[in-house]
Amino acid sequence: MSETKAKFRSGFVAIIGRPNVGKSTLMNQMIGQKVAIMSDKPQTTRNKIHGVYTTDEAQIVFLDTPGIHKPESKLGDYMMKAAHSTLGEVEAILFLIDVAAGLGGGDRYIISQLKEIDTPVILVMNKIDQVQPEALLPIITQYKDLYDFAEIVPISALQGNNVATLLEQIVKYLPEGPQYYPADQVTDHPEQFVCAELIREKILHLTREEVPHSIAVQIEDMRVQDNGVVYVGAVIFVERDSQKGIIIGKKGALLKQVGQEARRDIETLLGSKTFLELWVKVKKDWRNREQVLRDLGYRQE
Numbered sequence: 001m002s003e004t005k006a007k008f009r010s011g012f013v014a015i016i017g018r019p020n021v022g023k024s025t026l027m028n029q030m031i032g033q034k035v036a037i038m039s040d041k042p043q044t045t046r047n048k049i050h051g052v053y054t055t056d057e058a059q060i061v062f063l064d065t066p067g068i069h070k071p072e073s074k075l076g077d078y079m080m081k082a083a084h085s086t087l088g089e090v091e092a093i094l095f096l097i098d099v100a101a102g103l104g105g106g107d108r109y110i111i112s113q114l115k116e117i118d119t120p121v122i123l124v125m126n127k128i129d130q131v132q133p134e135a136l137l138p139i140i141t142q143y144k145d146l147y148d149f150a151e152i153v154p155i156s157a158l159q160g161n162n163v164a165t166l167l168e169q170i171v172k173y174l175p176e177g178p179q180y181y182p183a184d185q186v187t188d189h190p191e192q193f194v195c196a197e198l199i200r201e202k203i204l205h206l207t208r209e210e211v212p213h214s215i216a217v218q219i220e221d222m223r224v225q226d227n228g229v230v231y232v233g234a235v236i237f238v239e240r241d242s243q244k245g246i247i248i249g250k251k252g253a254l255l256k257q258v259g260q261e262a263r264r265d266i267e268t269l270l271g272s273k274t275f276l277e278l279w280v281k282v283k284k285d286w287r288n289r290e291q292v293l294r295d296l297g298y299r300q301e
């Protein structure tokens, strides 16, 4: 008797949602490795991060799109376009909401954007650990009234609750297809990008609310030295002198701490001893300069 083996399924899936709803946390929970940056401040995820989830039956390639919102600057505008072009091309969209935060203008705006495309949307109700179970039903009703979701899955990205179910649901929407990436590959971004994001993450954590999210980190140089140590040189761009002062800190203390913490993570990432050198530069109003944006690698694909 011949047994028919289920065909391998694969495809691309976008994760969208208001800033801070837990997109990076979910991505990391699904992929099981720290590739997207987590922060308790909004909008730290600027670039698409491909996380790849592979089993014997399927491969899901996740695109972690920047938070969709009404653009207020050229950078916002850029992010919107990048997010939009992604949404029409994927097999499914995970629309994450924060059940503890309530339906807001940001969610309504995203739903209005979703109505313009045909891609199936899975409503992922995140942070269920923060509300009573009976609070979920009214939220489901509220969202169902606004959009015809393909699936609705309540989860806690932080605790991992129901994330396995979510993965099963996603696979249902994938067509038969090849394994795009090797099973052990979790991200297709160059290491430089992840290093820059690690440095950004440390700055945002250590400076609390004092520097805006407008900072950018650019890796200028990355090479293995003769002694086997990896040299990484990075520039932190800020918009004002005052922000430069905050990041450097008293007698350079804060920058030193950023460097130490980022270096530790970079060493784990690269599996190699690392020497990290950081500079802080002021580039006034860089968010509104297209050329500067391009220099920093924010390209429209």
Ligand SMILES: Nc1nc2c(ncn2[C@@H]2O[C@H](COP(=O)(O)OP(=O)(O)OP(=O)(O)O)[C@@H](O)[C@H]2O)c(=O)[nH]1
Residues within 6 Å of the ligand: 017, 018, 019, 020, 021, 022, 023, 024, 025, 026, 037, 038, 039, 040, 041, 042, 043, 044, 045, 066, 067, 126, 127, 128, 129, 130, 155, 156, 157, 158, 159
């Ligand atoms: N209690 C709880 N907190 C969560 C959960 N998921 C994420 N968080 C927290 O919410 C905050 C934001 O999470 P992120 O994963 O950085 O959110 P994000 O959507 O990627 O944010 P941006 O990159 O700004 O778009 C962090 O402090 C997380 O620890 C959850 O299921 N439960």
